[in-house]
Amino acid sequence: MAGDVIGVGMIGLGTVGSGVAELLRDQGDLYAQRTGKRIELRRVLVRDVEKAKASGLVDPAIVTDDQEQIISAKDIDVVIEVAGGVEPIDSLMQFALEHGKHVVTANKSLLAAKGPELFAVARDHGVSIAFEASCGGGIPCVTAMTTGLMANRIDALFGILNGTCNYILTEMTGSGKTYAQALAEAQEAGFAEADPALDVSGQDAAQKLAILASLAFGVRITGDDVHAIGVDGLDLEDITLGDEMGYDIKLLAIAERWPGSKWVNIGVQPCFIKKDELLAQVAGPYNALSVHGHAAGHTLYYGQGAGQLPTASAVVSDLLGIVSGSASAAFSNMRLTPDLTQPAHILDRRDTESAYYLRMQTLDVPGVMAEVTSILGDKGISLSQVLQHESKAGEVVSLVVTTHLTRLGDVEDAAEEIAGLEPIQGEPVIIRVIEMPA
Amino acid sequence: MAGDVIGVGMIGLGTVGSGVAELLRDQGDLYAQRTGKRIELRRVLVRDVEKAKASGLVDPAIVTDDQEQIISAKDIDVVIEVAGGVEPIDSLMQFALEHGKHVVTANKSLLAAKGPELFAVARDHGVSIAFEASCGGGIPCVTAMTTGLMANRIDALFGILNGTCNYILTEMTGSGKTYAQALAEAQEAGFAEADPALDVSGQDAAQKLAILASLAFGVRITGDDVHAIGVDGLDLEDITLGDEMGYDIKLLAIAERWPGSKWVNIGVQPCFIKKDELLAQVAGPYNALSVHGHAAGHTLYYGQGAGQLPTASAVVSDLLGIVSGSASAAFSNMRLTPDLTQPAHILDRRDTESAYYLRMQTLDVPGVMAEVTSILGDKGISLSQVLQHESKAGEVVSLVVTTHLTRLGDVEDAAEEIAGLEPIQGEPVIIRVIEMPA
Numbered sequence: 052m053a054g055d056v057i058g059v060g061m062i063g064l065g066t067v068g069s070g071v072a073e074l075l076r077d078q079g080d081l082y083a084q085r086t087g088k089r090i091e092l093r094r095v096l097v098r099d100v101e102k103a104k105a106s107g108l109v110d111p112a113i114v115t116d117d118q119e120q121i122i123s124a125k126d127i128d129v130v131i132e133v134a135g136g137v138e139p140i141d142s143l144m145q146f147a148l149e150h151g152k153h154v155v156t157a158n159k160s161l162l163a164a165k166g167p168e169l170f171a172v173a174r175d176h177g178v179s180i181a182f183e184a185s186c187g188g189g190i191p192c193v194t195a196m197t198t199g200l201m202a203n204r205i206d207a208l209f210g211i212l213n214g215t216c217n218y219i220l221t222e223m224t225g226s227g228k229t230y231a232q233a234l235a236e237a238q239e240a241g242f243a244e245a246d247p248a249l250d251v252s253g254q255d256a257a258q259k260l261a262i263l264a265s266l267a268f269g270v271r272i273t274g275d276d277v278h279a280i281g282v283d284g285l286d287l288e289d290i291t292l293g294d295e296m297g298y299d300i301k302l303l304a305i306a307e308r309w310p311g312s313k314w315v316n317i318g319v320q321p322c323f324i325k326k327d328e329l330l331a332q333v334a335g336p337y338n339a340l341s342v343h344g345h346a347a348g349h350t351l352y353y354g355q356g357a358g359q360l361p362t363a364s365a366v367v368s369d370l371l372g373i374v375s376g377s378a379s380a381a382f383s384n385m386r387l388t389p390d391l392t393q394p395a396h397i398l399d400r401r402d403t404e405s406a407y408y409l410r411m412q413t414l415d416v417p418g419v420m421a422e423v424t425s426i427l428g429d430k431g432i433s434l435s436q437v438l439q440h441e442s443k444a445g446e447v448v449s450l451v452v453t454t455h456l457t458r459l460g461d462v463e464d465a466a467e468e469i470a471g472l473e474p475i476q477g478e479p480v481i482i483r484v485i486e487m488p489a
Numbered sequence: 490m491a492g493d494v495i496g497v498g499m500i501g502l503g504t505v506g507s508g509v510a511e512l513l514r515d516q517g518d519l520y521a522q523r524t525g526k527r528i529e530l531r532r533v534l535v536r537d538v539e540k541a542k543a544s545g546l547v548d549p550a551i552v553t554d555d556q557e558q559i560i561s562a563k564d565i566d567v568v569i570e571v572a573g574g575v576e577p578i579d580s581l582m583q584f585a586l587e588h589g590k591h592v593v594t595a596n597k598s599l600l601a602a603k604g605p606e607l608f609a610v611a612r613d614h615g616v617s618i619a620f621e622a623s624c625g626g627g628i629p630c631v632t633a634m635t636t637g638l639m640a641n642r643i644d645a646l647f648g649i650l651n652g653t654c655n656y657i658l659t660e661m662t663g664s665g666k667t668y669a670q671a672l673a674e675a676q677e678a679g680f681a682e683a684d685p686a687l688d689v690s691g692q693d694a695a696q697k698l699a700i701l702a703s704l705a706f707g708v709r710i711t712g713d714d715v716h717a718i719g720v721d722g723l724d725l726e727d728i729t730l731g732d733e734m735g736y737d738i739k740l741l742a743i744a745e746r747w748p749g750s751k752w753v754n755i756g757v758q759p760c761f762i763k764k765d766e767l768l769a770q771v772a773g774p775y776n777a778l779s780v781h782g783h784a785a786g787h788t789l790y791y792g793q794g795a796g797q798l799p800t801a802s803a804v805v806s807d808l809l810g811i812v813s814g815s816a817s818a819a820f821s822n823m824r825l826t827p828d829l830t831q832p833a834h835i836l837d838r839r840d841t842e843s844a845y846y847l848r849m850q851t852l853d854v855p856g857v858m859a860e861v862t863s864i865l866g867d868k869g870i871s872l873s874q875v876l877q878h879e880s881k882a883g884e885v886v887s888l889v890v891t892t893h894l895t896r897l898g899d900v901e902d903a904a905e906e907i908a909g910l911e912p913i914q915g916e917p918v919i920i921r922v923i924e925m926p927a
Contacts, residue, residue, distance in 0.1 A: 070784075074640055074784055078640070078642065081642060082640075084707065084824060085707070085823055085824055085825065086822065086823060086824070087822065087824060183637060189782075189784070189785035189786060189788060190785075190788055191632075191633050191636065191637020191638060191788070194629075194632060194633070194636050194637040195629050195632070195633070195637070198629065198632050198636065198806065198810055198815060198816070199621060199629020199632040199633070199803070199806055200629060200802070200806060201523065201805075201806040201809040201810065202512055202516070202520075202802045202803075202804075202805035202806040202808075202809060203802055203806075204516065204519060269522065269523070327770075329767075329770055329771075329791065332765075332767055332770050333767075344627075344802060345798075346508075346512055346627070346798040346799065346801060346802035346805070347628075347792060347793065347798070347799050347802040347803075348627060348792065348793050348796075348798070348799055349792060349793070350627060350628055350629070350790070350791060350792035350793075351789075351790075351791040351792065352789075352790060352791075353767065353787075353788060353789040353790075353791070354785060354786065354787060354788035354789065355785070355786050355787070355788075358786075360783075360784040360785070360786070361784065361785050361786055363640070363784060364638070364640045364641055364782060364784035364785040365637075365640075365785075366640075367639075367640030367784070368636065368637055368638060368639040368640040368641075370640075371639040371640060371823075372639065372819075374822075375818055375819055375822035375823045376814070376818035376819075376821075376822055377636060377815045377816070377818040377819035377822070377823070378636070378815070379818075380813055380814035380815040380818045381810075381813055381814075381815035383814075384524065384525070384812075384813035384814055384815070385523055385524060385813045385815070386522060386523055386524070386525060
């Protein structure tokens with residue numbers, strides 16, 4: 052990037068924006084030493100100018116509510132977008148790109164919804180979009196996918212991509228709290244929003260997974276392509292029973308290339324993993340991404356997936372990558388982004404195969420086990436474990452089976468049939484059991 | 490990089506070189522799709538041409554023992570160096586750089602010894618040196634340091650950087666094998682060389698740490714600056730006693746910025762860490778690097794630190810980064826490499842502070858505990874745990890203490906005094922106990 056001083060305009064001055072402003076203010080000398088250039092935050096676009104001026108976070112003279120002062124101003128080289136939301140940010144981004152500004156964004160919703168269009172505009176105007184902060188907060192996992200693992204055909208991603216959900220599950224597992232109790236605690240500790248829907252539904256993780264899987268597999272995947280089951284329907288009893296069988300529960304964002312085919316399986320759901328897996332050790336609000344490459348094998352990236360300074364770290368690292376030219380070269384010359392790739396062939400989730408955990412509530416009457424296992428057997432589902440605690444005849448008891456590798460559609464069909472049996476109460480619970488690749 | 494076809498020359502066709510050849514042969518289409526360019530392996534320089542031709546690993550027509558066909562040939566754009574060793578490779582690298590070839594190297598010894606000189610030559614000739622494969626095998630930890638974490642002042646690195654040592658320690662811990670038994674097993678399993686000295690002495694990890702810490706702290710550190718204690722002197726008894734106290738043992742490569750000063754503490758040594766730390770979960774031949782940045786906080790990178798395809802993954806990813814221009818831009822425009830930085834201020838290890846584990850062998854006679862604790866007390870060393878198993882009077886017994894934060898020099902002086910006590914047998918064992926940053 053030419054010139055000794057780089058002009059930056061920022062859209063938004065919320066949590067992440069304040070962190071970015073803090074880094075640029077406090078570490079200016081370090082960044083100048085590393086890049087040989089001074090980086091100047093020249094304008095901050097906000098809705099409420101007076102509030103931002105009074106905040107003390109940035110020089111009041113650079114606060115504006117006039118978007119033109121950022122997206123078309125001659126002295127702005129890079130636009131940092133940390134406002135969030137899809138509209139009207141998408142038009143602002145498009146204008147900025149059309150005016151030759153590089154863009155750094157933390158906005159996963161925007162990329163999941165409008166990524167291909169925006170990437171194409173950037174390419175047409177010889178500028179780049181950097182988006183490390185959109186996935187995994189302070190963990191440089193996008194960079195790993197676009198540079199350090201480039202030599203690999205990526206076969207699978209297994210991610211813990213939502214800190215709120217992981218905090219809730221860690222609490223449920225460790226302290227035997229119910230979902231409602233753990234959520235309330237997470238809200239109190241600042242790890243969950245007042246309206247936690249986007250997080251606990253798995254939608255947030257789904258958007259991040261769409262971005263990461265697009266890069267990993269070189270195909271176009273949107274947030275809507277990712278089937279998401281959240282943690283909000285989880286029953287403490289399943290966590291307790293899974294624990295007895297040697298499993299921890301994690302909300303996993305999974306993208307798998309179906310071996311030897313063009314098909315991709317992609318989804319977010321609570322899964323059981325063996326307690327000694329590294330992903331099982333990721334506790335509290337931390338995130339991690341396991342990547343399985345055909346050459347590097349299993350690599351894992353761990354850190355804080357959200358929070359002011361970790362996310363600001365990703366934003367500013369992207370900015371420095373644009374200043375040095377490395378991020379822009381990767382963007383311009385590598386054909387990874389979904390404006391250049393074809394829509395993915397998403398496998399129907401009923402046709403995916405995995406091991407499963409199946410819990411039924413049943414009246415403890417003679418013959419029920421025979422009926423259940425016969426339904427499973429008829430679908431060709433073979434069992435690896437069966438667990439039923441001692442009970443008194445006539446009581447309702449949990450009956451758990453785990454399966455070997457099985458087609459999900461068959462498990463769902465069997466569960467529906469089982470639900471119709473006289474002694475069975477309610478719908479069986481189905482949870483995927485992950486066998487991590489070697 | 491200009492042109493639609495990139496010519497590559499490779500020096501060496503050993504384990505890693507064969508892996509690189511395999512990737513370039515099998516994934517040529519994938520790489521062309523990603524970079525828009527064909528990558529052609531045009532020459533391989535070996536000592537024994539006939540053997541290489543007969544190997545079937547590469548087209549016999551491209552095998553040569555004439556170095557000029559690589560380092561000065563017009564049709565070679567990038568030289569991959571996977572031969573290893575310092576001489577005569579350093580002169581070959583210098584010639585190649587002077588002839589305008591970019592260099593990708595996996596050679597940590599070369600960089601630890603001659604890095605600053607070679608980086609300067611590259612810079613003078615407008616080309617770059619990429620060296621992801623020199624540290625951490627398939628784990629893109631160099632890239633994390635030079636791109637994804639750029640916004641951070643890095644405060645500390647804690648690395649498991651040698652798979653041989655980690656395999657040995659995992660075996661000693663899990664199965665109660667002695668060092669000699671575990672080493673023999675590692676050799677049988679292919680995780681240790683016939684001559685394991687470079688690995689088990691900690692020298693290999695020290696060279697990698699010198700490279701990573703130079704980048705992290707922006708100072709010049711050579712392998713010689715890194716004090717190394719290996720796993721070869723470890724006694725199974727200390728592992729067993731540490732286990733009782735809640736610790737796992739790991740050979741840790743540690744670089745710490747001394748808070749608020751210019752001083753750096755850097756060294757490799759077996760350390761105790763709490764069993765629930767993520768680094769404690771890194772088992773067998775795997776490697777991991779924990780990085781503590783002032784903004785990103787704790788991030789960790791995990792994967793296979795050695796092996797044919799993981800290391801080749803790093804080499805070829807670097808190559809693709811040079812082809813796309815991203816690696817070259819980072820090299821040219823970021824001032825990170827030790828040709829541009831000043832020598833580090835290395836703290837005298839006796840002046841570093843940590844908690845320590847101290848084991849003494851003592852005759853179980855009255856008064857010995859009082860004498861030992863009085864020596865420690867006189868040095869201002871306060872204790873956090875004391876462990877002594879039941880014994881019969883007059884027997885030799887292990888007496889273990891762990892300290893709070895203490896200056897190493899004081900611990901060493903106390904240990905020397907303790908060794909002089911009548912009932913004490915031999916020298917006390919001192920092992921650092923790590924309290925990971927929050």
